[in-house]
Amino acid sequence: xxxxxxxxxxxxxxxxxxxxxxxxxxxxxxxxxxxxxxxxxxxxxxxxxxxxxxxxxxxxxxxxxxxxxxxxxxxxxxxxxxxxxxxxxxxxxxxxxxxxxxxxxxxxxxxxxxxxxxxxxxxxxxxxxxxxxxxxxxxxxxxxxxxxxxxxxxxxxxxxxxxxxxxxxxxxxxxxxxxxxxxxxxxxxxxxxxxxxxxxxxxxxxxxxxxxxxxxx
Numbered sequence: 001x002x003x004x005x006x007x008x009x010x011x012x013x014x015x016x017x018x019x020x021x022x023x024x025x026x027x028x029x030x031x032x033x034x035x036x037x038x039x040x041x042x043x044x045x046x047x048x049x050x051x052x053x054x055x056x057x058x059x060x061x062x063x064x065x066x067x068x069x070x071x072x073x074x075x076x077x078x079x080x081x082x083x084x085x086x087x088x089x090x091x092x093x094x095x096x097x098x099x100x101x102x103x104x105x106x107x108x109x110x111x112x113x114x115x116x117x118x119x120x121x122x123x124x125x126x127x128x129x130x131x132x133x134x135x136x137x138x139x140x141x142x143x144x145x146x147x148x149x150x151x152x153x154x155x156x157x158x159x160x161x162x163x164x165x166x167x168x169x170x171x172x173x174x175x176x177x178x179x180x181x182x183x184x185x186x187x188x189x190x191x192x193x194x195x196x197x198x199x200x201x202x203x204x205x206x207x208x209x210x211x212x213x214x215x216x217x
Contacts, residue, residue, distance in 0.1 A: 004183040008035035012186040024052035026183040047077035057083035066093040098122035112146040119156035131164035
């Protein structure tokens, strides 16, 4: 599974990238607002840090304006992935952008039928929102499973990008089902390494090592 980080915080992106954990970054208008910077400058800096796809989202809702905004965003860097909403205009933009050779992330997916349409439009990534589906009382992982089955049935190459991830269990379950990518908040990505038995074991080893009186370097 690939790991993308879901943030526009350049400091956190740089830290995670230096750890060698990042395959890409996803942003959205809310994350850009939180960053406090302009979408062009913030996205440009992010693209200079990571080698993988950086999703930058259009703000328009109509096809013609989506394409104009996509043209601006695509010039930021070679690793830009244009993010469009899962609407009819968004799917039309996806098809056109993919025909021009751009990476496209179709976002705000909440049903398998929507994911099927995105694959038909040639989307590079489909972003089903697990956490927001959980909020409605439905298990968001069921959607990941349905999309995986449909894509495998027809050999669609669109990658399932599990989004709206809130817990480490979300990551595990998405990986077990076969999501291609998980886009994760920085704190959740860091939390994947934690386990109380790891901490306990390390504490014991360090205590025993101290008793040896030895030094390796």
